[in-house]
Amino acid sequence: MKIIWVGSMKKIFYIFFLSMILFPCWLYSESIVVMPYRIEPPLDKISGDDYAKMLSLAIMFTKDIDVVNPSEVSLAMEMLGIRPEKEITAEHLHSLGLRCRAEYVLIGILKKSKGVYYYENVLYSVRNDDILSRNSGKAKDLYSIVHQEIRDTLINLRDIKSITPKAKADVAIILDSSYSMSSEIDTVRNSITEFIGELIGKYGIDTRVYLIPSSDNRSFESMTMHQNSIKELRQRLDNIKPSGTAKADTILRSLTYAIENIRWRGDASKDIVVINNSEVNKIFLAEQYAKKAKDRNIRISIISGGRVGGDLSDLDRLSELTDGFDSAISYHQRLFDPQGNSYEIYLQRGRVFYSLGEYKFWRDGILSRKGKNTQYVKTPEYFEELYTAKVKPWPENLAQFFSTAKGISIGEKNPLQSNIANIFDELKNYGFKKDSSFYYGKALISDGNISLWVRIRDRDVLEKFLSYSQRGILVKCGFTVSIAEGEPYGITLTPVASDITSDYITDFVRTSLIDIVKNKDYYMTKGIGRPPVWFINVKIENVESYIHAKDIRD
Secondary structure, rough: OOOOOOHHHHHHHHHHHHHHHHHHHHOOOEEEEEOOOOOEEEOOOHHHHHHHHHHHHHHHHEEEEEEEOOOHHHHHHHHHHHOOOOOOOHHHHHHHHHHHEEEEEEEEEEEEEEEEEEEEEEEEEEOOEEEEEEEEEEEEOOOHHHHHHHHOOOOOEOOOOOOOOOEEEEEEEEEEEEEEHHOOOOHHHHHHHHHHHHHHOOOEEEEEEEEEOOOOOOOOOOOOOOOOHHHHHHHHHHHHHOOOOHHHHHHHHHHHHHHHHHOOOOOOEEEEEEOOOOOOOOOOOHHHHHHHHHHHHHHEEEEOOOOOOOOOOOOHHHHHHHHEEEEEEEEEEEEEEOOOEEEEEEOOOOOEEEEEOOOOOOOOOOOEEEEEEEOEEEEEOOOEEEEOOOOOHHHHHHHHHHHEEEEEEEEOOOOOOOOOHHHHHHHHHHHHOOOOOOHHHHHHEEOOOOOEEEEOOOOHHHHHHHHHHHHEEEEEEEEEEEEEOOOOOEEEEEEEEOOOOHOOOOOOEEEOHHHHOOHHHHHHOOOOOOOOOEEEEEEEEEEEOOOOOOOOOO
């Protein structure tokens, strides 16, 4: 056959030829081959294939690199005539890497002596056709040696931060920065800082805080955003000096701005927390604002300070309409008359009470609701309510209010106390720490002996579970285990791996629900991954999605 070269064809050939010589990167992908290890001496419980699969799985969970399927590796080795128990050369590793289109090949030896595991390995670069490193180490058990080997050998590969997707929270804080907040501002600053600090530090939530000072002296340009930075947030809070007034229109403008103009993340929980210490007497359509918020999956929570009195307003109703949190700060102060007699004074929602003995539970709130009644109606029986129109029932006026109402002179007084820290703790538990908004849904799983609900933090897992639930078949899924008092069996399982094939899974990472229930401490600390992932054959009995499609007409 005679080939006639056309000019353009020659050019294409030369470009292709030069690219193969100068830029061979197309031959390799950012992936690694883990070959079956040689076991010395042979062990009854684990084979070289098993150990290679455990390494492959652990690399998938801890390092940002693809791992070639063990079945594909076995097939390539068979085609190339490579046998782990025989002599293996650099040429073997290079040929295997090229066939699997991988950049690295890992091969080694696993030993056990006097109850201790030892490894020796070689990390080979296919691109450079050279050995990158030789490594060795030891550990007390099989799972530890796997992680130790990865830490020692793949130190230059980027880590995956967490197997479990990190929860995200967008929090807009509308802070009454009017003059009425002057006596409260220090306590409020501390409580906000501690609240956000725990979301970020203690619970590991990826948190964006939008701080919106609200008064007639401030514009929306004063809003600032702080992502996972307590220091910046605290500095901004310290720079806010109370001034001006905060009427209903001021707060509503801030609320509208937060709902409509903040760039809320689609995969984060969305909360607006209004901290208000000004009277909001204006009647407005709370349903209108609530609908705008709910259309964007935003909850609105209201925290009312000591200058807010009377019954619940339309502003307070927003929390109920959006499934938010609502609370009014309680205050306590101990006063002494000139004779040394003490009086315990309490304030909440513009109502002042006193008693001769301290009410130990005042931090839980002085006034409580009766059923779903929106009025603060229930108080401790031995409280006496105080009345006077001559003094405003404000926290900073408690001593004067008591003296005027009872006609008793006051000598010394203890510092004023409030329960705002408790309120933020309650808000955290109500809306963040255990909230379903960090989850895409939940599923009822069963292994034939035990059934329990699991919450789903990964959208891909949710879609897989929805598909599995329609088939009614047993599926293999990886779960992390954590202790949860009050939950059935005292544990919670989080599904994190629903699409890993059986090629990677050995008996060393399989278990059952009943074994986890019996040995929960073991399954929380031992295994592959950080936290450990255990694979269970389960049937997906039911799935509830928290993702709701939006009506196109809205």
